[in-house]
Amino acid sequence: MIRTRAEKEKWEAGTLAPFAQKSRESAGRAHTEPAHPHRTQYERDRARIIHSRAFRRLEYKTQVFLNGTGDHLRTRLTHTIEVASISRTIARALGLNEDLAETIALAHDLGHAPFGHSGEETLDELMREHGGFEHNGQSLRIVEVIERKYPRFDGLNLSWEVREGLQKHQKFYDAPTPGAHEKFTSPSLEAQIANLADEITYYSHDLDDGLDFHLITPEQLAELEVWQHSFKEVRRHFPKLRGKELHGYVIRCMIDRQVQDVIATSADLIATAGVGCVEDVRRQKKPLIRYSLPLLRANQALRKFLYKNLYHHPRVAGANQRACSLLRNVFQAYLKKRSLLGETTAKRIRRDGLHRTVCDYLSGMTDRYLIEEHDRLFAAAKNGSSPTSGEERVITRRHE
Secondary structure, three states: OOOOHHHHHHHHHHHOOOOOOOHHHOOOEOOOOOOOOOOOHHHHHHHHHHOOHHHHHHHHOEOOOOOOOOOOOOEHHHHHHHHHHHHHHHHHHOOOOHHHHHHHHHHOOOOOOOOHHHHHHHHHHHOHHHOOOOHHHHHHHHHHHHOEOEOOEOEOOOEHHHHHHHOOOOOOOOOOOOOHHHHOOOOOHHHHHHHHHHHHHHHHHHHHHHHHOOOOOHHHHOOOHHHHHHHHHHHHHOOOOOHHHHHHHHHHHHHHHHHHHHHHHHHHHHHHHOOOOHHHHHOOOOOOOOOOHHHHHHHHHHHHHHHHHHHOOHHHHHHHHHHHHHHHHHHHHHHHOHHHOOHHHHOOHHHHOHHHHHHHHHHOOOHHHHHHHHHHHHHHHHHOOOOOOHHHOOHHHOOO
16 A cells, blocks of 8 residues: 555554644745655655755764764764764654654754864854854755755755754744744744653763773762763673673663653643644744753763863864864865855855855855865965865865
8 A cells, every 4th residue: 555645644643642743733844845745744754854965965974973983973073973873762752743753853963064073163153243153044045055856946845844953043942933923932843842851862872982992980970970871781781791882881771761761751740831733843842852850960060071071072172173274274275265165155245255164165065175275276386386266176076
């Protein structure tokens, strides 16, 4: 039996919670398109994200450690897949739209610059007089403007609900486009899930990578409740586990505990709030997808620990800062000689300005490509020759 889009939408209406975002109740797309015969709105969005260039580049972008420094360390892509998996688990348990939660998760890091958060800070500094740079806003910009796969419009023309889930700025809620939706104060529960799943994933897995890379020792974690709780449980059930096997299973149990806590806490908050539809969710003043207070405090302590002992560790920060000096050099080189940009990128200068165009181009680069680009530009300058334009580069290293 073939399941059509209409049958899937009927299944959603009869199965998902009343406050879940249903596909057929979507606010639609900026550019009207005919409905797909077999895929719902959010299934269609998910495919567009997975097939985008920005998504493929995540494989070679830094999570915490510079890409290429270890075969088992997380990249921005593996992190994204992990966030999507946790998002589906929470959404399914709460009777929400798994496709929407997963789609937002898959797109949430598309806007990350090379070299992780250090690269983001560097671009923000370089763009201080020209609107700044922030990866959440850049993710939205990629799916709305930068990706080009369709002849009738720029961007991927994603549904309003997915773009809503990517819009994370100073306030808890910002509508992706102005208009009637500005009356809302909260995003969908599916968007809230993707946001919290991101936090669950990167704190736990950054800790895992830090232990695996010997930048953090188990002894340092003795005062962290979120570690000790799972550590004691694992030792109670598996007293013979040692070393990496022990630490890896503790991390796994930490994640499971946090996911279960979010599901139970959020279910209680949803019931207490008495929301009966997705509009009720969007009128809430605070998120309904949350940790319990004890686990929130435990995670805040973990976050503080990671910033002190991992993200600012000399071996991490030093390597990232050296890489960011390359980012600055290439940025300035493009400003001085815009012909270095490819033809497709250069066309955006008139509309977006030189600085924003250069920023878009650089933020889309992988770690590897930016390092190679720096070598190409400055080796050519050292040798007295002229670097080629973006249109003349080797096709296997093409960035545009």
